[in-house]
Amino acid sequence: MVIWCPDWPVMASMAEYPAGTAVAVFEKGMVLACNPAARAEGVRRGMRRRDAQSRCPGLVVADHRPEADARAFEDVLLAIEELSPGVAPLRPGLCALRMPEGARWRRGAFYGGEAEAAAVIAERLVDLGVWDVRLGVADGLFAAEQAARRALAQDVLVVPSGESAAFLADLPIETLDAPVGAPPAGTLVSAGGGLVSLLRRMGLTTLGAFARLSAADVHTRFGRHGALLHRYARGLDPHPISRRSIPPELTAALVLEPPLELIDPIAFSLRTTSERFVTDLAAHGLVCTTVRIEVDSDSVLSSARSWMHPCWFGATDLIDRVRWQLAVGMPGPVDGVRLVPETVEPLSNHADSLFGGAPDDRIVRGISRVQGMVGHEGVLSVGVQGGRGPADRALVSPYGEQPAVVRPLGRSWPGAIPPPAPATVFTRPAEALVVGAEGQPVVVTGRGSVTCPPDRFRASADTPWQPVASWAGPWPIEELWWDEVASRRIARFQVVGVDGSAWLMVVENGRWFTEARYD
Amino acid sequence: MTIAPSLPTDPLTELRVQVSRMEGRPAAQPVRTHPALNGLLQLQTGATYGVTSASLAALLMAGPSVDGAWCAIVGTGELGVEAAAMFGVDLDRVVVVPEPGEAWLEVVAALVDVLGIVVVRPPKHRPTAKDVSRLSARLRTRGSILVVWGDWPRCDARVGLTDVEWHGAGWGQGHLKARQATVEVRKGTAPAVERRLWLPDVNLSVVEVGGQRPLLETTSLAPRPPALRSVS
Numbered sequence: 001m002v003i004w005c006p007d008w009p010v011m012a013s014m015a016e017y018p019a020g021t022a023v024a025v026f027e028k029g030m031v032l033a034c035n036p037a038a039r040a041e042g043v044r045r046g047m048r049r050r051d052a053q054s055r056c057p058g059l060v061v062a063d064h065r066p067e068a069d070a071r072a073f074e075d076v077l078l079a080i081e082e083l084s085p086g087v088a089p090l091r092p093g094l095c096a097l098r099m100p101e102g103a104r105w106r107r108g109a110f111y112g113g114e115a116e117a118a119a120v121i122a123e124r125l126v127d128l129g130v131w132d133v134r135l136g137v138a139d140g141l142f143a144a145e146q147a148a149r150r151a152l153a154q155d156v157l158v159v160p161s162g163e164s165a166a167f168l169a170d171l172p173i174e175t176l177d178a179p180v181g182a183p184p185a186g187t188l189v190s191a192g193g194g195l196v197s198l199l200r201r202m203g204l205t206t207l208g209a210f211a212r213l214s215a216a217d218v219h220t221r222f223g224r225h226g227a228l229l230h231r232y233a234r235g236l237d238p239h240p241i242s243r244r245s246i247p248p249e250l251t252a253a254l255v256l257e258p259p260l261e262l263i264d265p266i267a268f269s270l271r272t273t274s275e276r277f278v279t280d281l282a283a284h285g286l287v288c289t290t291v292r293i294e295v296d297s298d299s300v301l302s303s304a305r306s307w308m309h310p311c312w313f314g315a316t317d318l319i320d321r322v323r324w325q326l327a328v329g330m331p332g333p334v335d336g337v338r339l340v341p342e343t344v345e346p347l348s349n350h351a352d353s354l355f356g357g358a359p360d361d362r363i364v365r366g367i368s369r370v371q372g373m374v375g376h377e378g379v380l381s382v383g384v385q386g387g388r389g390p391a392d393r394a395l396v397s398p399y400g401e402q403p404a405v406v407r408p409l410g411r412s413w414p415g416a417i418p419p420p421a422p423a424t425v426f427t428r429p430a431e432a433l434v435v436g437a438e439g440q441p442v443v444v445t446g447r448g449s450v451t452c453p454p455d456r457f458r459a460s461a462d463t464p465w466q467p468v469a470s471w472a473g474p475w476p477i478e479e480l481w482w483d484e485v486a487s488r489r490i491a492r493f494q495v496v497g498v499d500g501s502a503w504l505m506v507v508e509n510g511r512w513f514t515e516a517r518y519d
Numbered sequence: 520m521t522i523a524p525s526l527p528t529d530p531l532t533e534l535r536v537q538v539s540r541m542e543g544r545p546a547a548q549p550v551r552t553h554p555a556l557n558g559l560l561q562l563q564t565g566a567t568y569g570v571t572s573a574s575l576a577a578l579l580m581a582g583p584s585v586d587g588a589w590c591a592i593v594g595t596g597e598l599g600v601e602a603a604a605m606f607g608v609d610l611d612r613v614v615v616v617p618e619p620g621e622a623w624l625e626v627v628a629a630l631v632d633v634l635g636i637v638v639v640r641p642p643k644h645r646p647t648a649k650d651v652s653r654l655s656a657r658l659r660t661r662g663s664i665l666v667v668w669g670d671w672p673r674c675d676a677r678v679g680l681t682d683v684e685w686h687g688a689g690w691g692q693g694h695l696k697a698r699q700a701t702v703e704v705r706k707g708t709a710p711a712v713e714r715r716l717w718l719p720d721v722n723l724s725v726v727e728v729g730g731q732r733p734l735l736e737t738t739s740l741a742p743r744p745p746a747l748r749s750v751s
Contacts, residue, residue: 362633363589363634365633366629366632366633367614367630367633370614370629370630373622373625373626373629374616374618374622374626378617378618378619379614379616380614380617381615382613383610384610390599390601393600393601394599394601395600396596396615417694419601419723420605420696420698421601421602422599423573423574423577423598423599423602423603424572424573424597424598425597426597427617453691470685470688471691472688472689472691472692472694472695494688494694494695496685499683500682500683500684500685500700502685502688502695516599517573518685518695518698519574519680
């Protein structure tokens with residue numbers, strides 16, 4: 001049985017538009033699908049954008065988002081799966097269901113027959129809001145799809161068993177051009193066109209005429225691909241339906257009755273749940289590297305956050321994360337906690353290598369202990385990234401998390417200070433004073449030159465004045481000039497005092513700051 | 520130049536040291552030290568070292584880090600990570616706890632338990648003598664190293680920089696390229712031992728000034744090949 005929802009790309013995005021709007025989904029400037037309202041205005045599949053808009057000025061143009069289609073179709077698959085397991089999704093908008101073998105002979109099984117089963121499925125999908133659903137039942141996938149395409153909306157076309165070839169015989173040869181939902185769909189679309197037009201020019205206008213040729217002759221003349229199409233035309237389906245396996249339920253949830261307000265009892269009650277979570281994953285040969293922890297308060301989702309782990313989550317790590325999440329904001333009495341695995345990886349990726357590789361368990365545990373004391377964000381791992389200032393070049397992220405944005409190191413960063421890098425980079429740049437020989441402030445002009453050479457300086461308010469021994473710069477930088485808020489015009493200097501101390505200073509709007517120290 | 524005590528590279532010595540540690544004897548084990556400090560300072564497990572500047576802290580971290588030890592920096596987020604990497608610290612094995620707050624001592628103690636070397640910027644209020652002695656006892660039993668960047672009551676050795684001289688910057692031209700400085704190491708009341716070092720030189724490596732051979736050969740600071748180690 002094949003279940004077909006016509007114009008699925010449009011149907012998937014229809015929720016965003018008011019009913020009755022003419023909508024067409026475009027891909028590469030061509031209409032991929034349109035809804036009946038657009039079709040009534042004369043919009044057709046394969047039309048160019050300008051033509052479509054000239055026929056229907058009110059046309060809403062939507063871009064094709066295959067992943068959104070697939071996501072929307074997932075609801076349909078789940079609904080069908082509730083009625084009968086073993087759905088094979090062919091593509092968004094089209095799926096197949098294998099009817100029980102015996103049902104064709106034994107009426108009464110499977111909702112009492114094919115037509116009845118189809119009615120149940122159609123009713124379920126209409127309930128879901130998919131009002132245009134067509135079903136076809138036949139011996140093979142290809143014949144069933146053709147039957148579905150010829151069925152009326154919310155109806156089923158049943159081709160009796162053994163009559164698929166007869167049903168297909170009357171269909172035009174161009175049917176083979178249409179994408180067939182079976183695995184070789186891509187090859188049919190790409191290579192089928194030439195062959196189909198050749199067959200038509202040879203006078204074979206129906207599938208039946210093509211099917212009457214001898215299989216051996218077709219294979220000799222048209223090769224393997226022709227032989228495959230020939231099998232389709234004869235109602236034989238070389239590709240059995242591959243059922244989709246139902247994704248295992250890996251989320252672990254704990255319901256607290258009565259609700260708890262303190263972290264410790266919650267963490268204690270969560271122990272068995274988190275252990276079950278880890279063992280369930282392990283039973284599938286998986287480990288979880290990113291988990292989302294959802295906390296319910298008064299049966300409403302009140303706090304959710306994703307946590308990453310440097311290796312993978314064990315039961316105690318999960319409880320630690322729950323503790324940290326609750327410590328940041330305790331939403332009130334908690335009556336439910338859910339552990340949702342966001343990223344799972346095969347266990348084999350994390351197997352211990354012979355000579356180590358992953359950090360020692362002991363070290364990870366010790367660092368987690370410190371995270372328990374100072375908070376998750378209190379322990380940082382560091383790295384080097386691209387950037388101009390020394391503070392920009394440091395890559396800092398909470399230990400165990402992947403940094404969100406990493407600026408590449410290899411690019412050129414004009415205006416960056418050449419190495420060696422300063423050993424002390426101040427978290428908060430201290431205000432400094434730099435003056436020329438007559439005590440006048442040193443300013444950088446718009447052309448990037450200094451008004452007078454620096455003569456004396458003070459690195460911060462609590463250090464004494466001292467003469468400049470040597471200086472280098474300026475390195476002028478105009479960052480993010482297109483952004484009114486974040487744009488900065490600064491210039492950096494290296495200043496060495498007579499006592500041998502060297503400083504990296506930055507001047508912005510005539511004010512000097514000490515950014516780093518070469519100590 | 521005196522030669523530093525050879526490292527216990529053969530497994531037998533290493534096991535012997537471990538056995539003695541298991542028997543409860545505090546065994547001070549020599550730890551790989553940056554080759555520029557050869558003969559000047561030999562890091563030992565369980566010891567506390569005081570340094571006056573960030574580059575010296577990074578220089579002391581470099582040796583154990585190359586050997587695969589994990590490092591922690593507690594009490595400051597100001598140690599320049601790029602400079603630390605230049606001195607040879609492997610940043611993949613560094614964690615930073617910039618603001619431990621009230622839990623300062625507990626954090627240091629927890630890190631000393633598991634990591635090879637912990638760099639500490641002491642808080643404003645001086646830790647009490649009792650805390651210091653408890654921490655050093657923990658260091659000895661756990662075989663970790665404490666490097667204090669700042670003031671600390673009891674140090675096995677204090678390392679300082681004097682006569683710093685930067686090269687490369689002129690009067691508005693060039694940029695800082697290399698630095699010469701005298702590293703002096705004081706152990707207790709003994710007279711200071713000192714050595715003039717390029718810290719770093721123009722190739723960004725740390726070598727002795729006027730040394731016949733560069734002390735930092737690429738091979739000398741390359742990670743040791745993985746060896747079997749005894750696990751308890």
